[in-house]
Amino acid sequence: GENVEQHPSTLSVQEGDSAVIKCTYSDSASNYFPWYKQELGKGPQLIIDIRSNVGEKKDQRIAVTLNKTAKHFSLHITETQPEDSAVYFCAARFGNEKLTFGTGTRLTIIP
């Protein structure tokens, strides 16, 4: 089955700097890669996703890149703000199969 690895497990960045979180997946057939943000006491919130037919997608300060050959994808957050502090999860899926999640990255923005 699919296996997703996520790094780093914790990340601290100064407010205004950029943050990058990386994930690798094992199943080359996976074709959908969402990112979720989870704040304390809440459910995961979908923030951006990418499908295997594109290499990059942007939404304001957030971008995701996908390298199908290397089987890895990354989340980039620019101009970080205190409200970006949360746990971020990557996930991967093939077709209508289940979502497989990474282990999460706790991002702390230092004012």
Place this chain on the structure above:
Amino acid sequence: DAGVTQSPTHLIKTRGQQVTLRCSPKSGHDTVSWYQQALGQGPQFIFQYYEEEERQRGNFPDRFSGHQFPNYSSELNVNALLLGDSALYLCASSFSVAGAPKEQYFGPGTRLTVT
């Protein structure tokens, strides 16, 4: 437009008891997936319901069962509770096109504590 809702918010049960958790999907969604999230871990897939049937299942024992109703809402039942069942249970909804689910949106979860 209400998002995914779950009830109850918190629940405390004793080992050996049974529990039922409920989920109402986002308006327009027809597919419901259930996940278990242990503290400090990513969500683990339990099962998915579409057209009132279990479409696929993760690596969870038969103590975990579910149901989807005609209005697309869903229940998760866990029998013979173990201490290890303590976790946040998340429901995610999506709509399926040609049988394939699109983006999944999560509810706030039900925090289950087994003592």
